[in-house]
Amino acid sequence: MLFNSINFALFLPIVFLLYWFATKKNLRLQNILLLVSSYFFYACWDWRFMFLLIFSTLLDYYTGIKIHEAISQRMKLIWLWISIGINLGFLGVFKYYNFFAESFSEGLSLLGLKANLGTLEIILPVGISFYTFHGLSYVIDIYKDRIKPERNIIAYSVFVSFFPLLVAGPIERATHLLPQILKKREFNYSKAIDGLRQILWGLFKKIVIADNCAEFANIIFNNSEEYSGSTLVLGALFFTFQIYCDFSGYSDIALGTARLFGIDLLRNFAFPYFSRDIAEFWRRWHISLSSWFKDYLYIPLGGSKGGLWLKVRNTFIIFIVSGFWHGANWTFIVWGFLNALFIMPSIIFNTNRNNMEIVAKGKYLPSVKDFFAIAITFSLTVFAWIFFRATDVSHAFSYISEIFSQSLFTIPDFPKIGKSVPIILLTIAFIIIEWIGREEQFAIAKIGTTWYKPVRWAMYYTIIIAIFYFTGKEQQFIYFQF
Known part of the structure; x- marks a missing residue:
């Protein structure tokens, strides 16, 4: 179900x-x-x-x-x-x-x-x-x-x-x-209403963004040898938003549903794509799993108390185990290894706790420094997701090798590219909404709550209409396979 x-x-x-x-x-x-x-x-x-x-x-x-x-x-x-x-x-x-x-x-x-x-x-x-x-x-x-x-x-x-x-x-x-x-x-009326809002946003992320991005990501990844480097980059971006909206959408629906029954579940996502380094990303992505490995594997192994070598060793262990937890395929292990490599500068230079607060808190826009830090972190994340999505390691390497070719500087082209334009625009709108609501538990937790009632309900109905309009074939959540 x-x-x-x-x-x-x-x-x-x-x-x-x-x-x-x-x-x-x-x-x-x-x-x-x-x-x-x-x-x-x-x-x-x-x-x-x-x-x-x-x-x-x-x-x-x-x-x-x-x-x-x-x-x-x-x-x-x-x-x-x-x-x-x-x-x-x-x-x-x-x-x-x-x-x-x-x-x-x-x-x-x-x-x-x-x-x-x-x-x-x-x-x-x-x-x-x-x-x-x-x-x-x-x-x-x-x-x-x-x-x-x-x-x-x-x-x-x-x-x-x-x-x-x-x-x-x-x-x-x-x-x-x-x-x-x-x-x-x-029964708490305000908690139930808040739960319904979170369910609505979760359904939007899953049905409108994730499922439609999945259609285009599948076309590109399943036929990657036929496409240019620029098209493969677009495919990696489609999957990047697919997996985030799929899993965080599930988590939003889960947390919202639990609130209807008077129960608060642990938060699982905190706008990870706005992270300024990989350490911050992993504090904001699949939070319950990251904290589980920290408490029940990293700390029992010695954590960070035994010097640099022990920190490095334990970091690689938890990331590789985390990758293996996701599935029985070498692609997941390589994905975990890559994330361990990406986080190493933070571990070695002891900067892994530099970015604890939400980015640009209380501001409309990030600083230039934060903007480039987010862009670099996001790019590393997209690169690692290629291994997560690829059918095997050789597929991932061939996908990446084609990206770093002269065809990277061509115009992306694949079947149904015209159909993807509305989804690209919706994804951009989604990013803007997530940015606006990044200081809350979920993006639309407070957006519209103080608006004139007809305007607020117009926003909710717009989201509902988008959900029904963009509903396609019923698709299982990605993390059900894990």
């Missing part, structure tokens, strides 16, 4: 009405309804993988209690590794087994040896990377004595499977979400 589908448009108001009226504001009934609704939502994808979600939930619920009750540190560690081992084992089999089997066979063939390791004909369960990380952070926090285990199985199950975040995040923490699930919730 996609957020941008008719099914979800019917599902959401039904659950909303039952939640606030049929449960009579009884917390236990509300949580039971959320759990049943979340399992139904997930079963609509493929009911056969429900057992994985439920098993993972019960595993971490039980091991969390056993870690807390264990008398010796040794037993705590044993229970922790049981949870980590089984969770990562499932993730490894479904997501990475074929990659390792094929890579091992190819490696042996380069040495003149033959190996025919069988691959598995399995489907990747949607959301497995996200709900696995929910559970892992929970048991690790119990082991570290940051939290106590939750004995209420319904509340814990809602924490893992809450439907707005179930299939593509944000990756929540028990310290943030569980207290909200355990606390009585009252």
Whole structure:
């Protein structure tokens, strides 16, 4: 059930009405309804993988209690590794087994040896990377004595499977979400209206910008050998806005939907394309994943406390692991490696925390220095996205090699280029709106709120009309494959 589908448009108001009226504001009934609704939502994808979600939930619920009750540190560690081992084992089999089997066979063939390791004909369960990380952070926090285990199985199950975040995040923490699930919730009109605005903006980003950019990015990337360098640059830009609007659009819909039920989820995006260096970009892109790797991998490895070499090593580890988390393909690993390289100057010269505030705060335009810093950071990001989108590493290199050729200075041309002009103009308008609203939680959080009511509603109706007008074939969100 996609957020941008008719099914979800019917599902959401039904659950909303039952939640606030049929449960009579009884917390236990509300949580039971959320759990049943979340399992139904997930079963609509493929009911056969429900057992994985439920098993993972019960595993971490039980091991969390056993870690807390264990008398010796040794037993705590044993229970922790049981949870980590089984969770990562499932993730490894479904997501990475074929990659390792094929890579091992190819490696042996380069040495003149033959190996025919069988691959598995399995489907990747949607959301497995996200709900696995929910559970892992929970048991690790119990082991570290940051939290106590939750004995209420319904509340814990809602924490893992809450439907707005179930299939593509944000990756929540028990310290943030569980207290909200355990606390009585009252309907808040202003929070609900704010949620609806965020849903509307998320749908605009997904349907109008991402899905239409995807059409042109696919044409160019899938036939890249036929096009000039300038056209390939345009293709990379289409994908750059596709992936941002696709994933941040999902996150906006998720956060907005959660607000309708009185729950605040972790922010996942903070206008990353306005970043002035790569370090700032990664503080603003997929924030819940970046902070997860920082807290549960980077810091346990030693963080930045052991000197320059340790910082460099740990930075490369988390970026390569982050790339691998995105998918079982060498392109993602190279993408992670590139981002580690790009962030190195900030690490080496200890400038990675220079740009903590939003750019040009309180101003209409950035300074010349900030403008060029944004342009350079954005260009590096676009370059790295080529590897993320390419089918394999050789495709990425051939794509890049054609960009840096004489054909870079030609006029872009590809089938449907005329049709792309309105989307290019809409994307430019989108960038302007994002810039105006960059100091808020999402772009239109405050835009229009103080306008004359007919004008404000005219803006909302314009967005709605654009969504319906530019709706094409229903497209899955990119991050569902991760």
